[in-house]
Amino acid sequence: MEVIDxxxxxxDALMTTVMLAGPLLLLVLLVGLLIGLFQAATSIQExxxxxxxxxxxxxxxxxxxxxxxxxxxxxxxxRMLAFAPELLR
Numbered sequence: 001m002e003v004i005d006x007x008x009x010x011x012d013a014l015m016t017t018v019m020l021a022g023p024l025l026l027l028v029l030l031v032g033l034l035i036g037l038f039q040a041a042t043s044i045q046e047x048x049x050x051x052x053x054x055x056x057x058x059x060x061x062x063x064x065x066x067x068x069x070x071x072x073x074x075x076x077x078x079r080m081l082a083f084a085p086e087l088l089r
Contacts, residue, residue: 001086001087001089005083005086009080009083012076012079016072016073016076019072020069020072020073023061024058024062024065027057027058027061028057028058028061031054032050032054035049035053035054036050
């Protein structure tokens with residue numbers, strides 16, 4: 001196993017992580033920004049006003065993006081299994 005192989009596996013793992021976490025984090029970030037603007041405009045500083053909508057959007061994101069997220073993870077896992085014989089040399 002060469003250094004370039006280790007770097008390729010690491011890069012692939014990082015890209016898969018970004019693809020899995022990125023869309024959900026972006027959704028939560030956008031909702032947090034909107035709630036922050038609303039709280040600043042109305043001077044309401046209730047903690048649950050920030051937490052509950054983010055949780056709801058995260059669950060909805062998992063429901064709508066779940067199949068795609070699982071497909072990305074399975075694709076990564078299959079690539080790693082195909083690469084496994086190279087690791088044993």
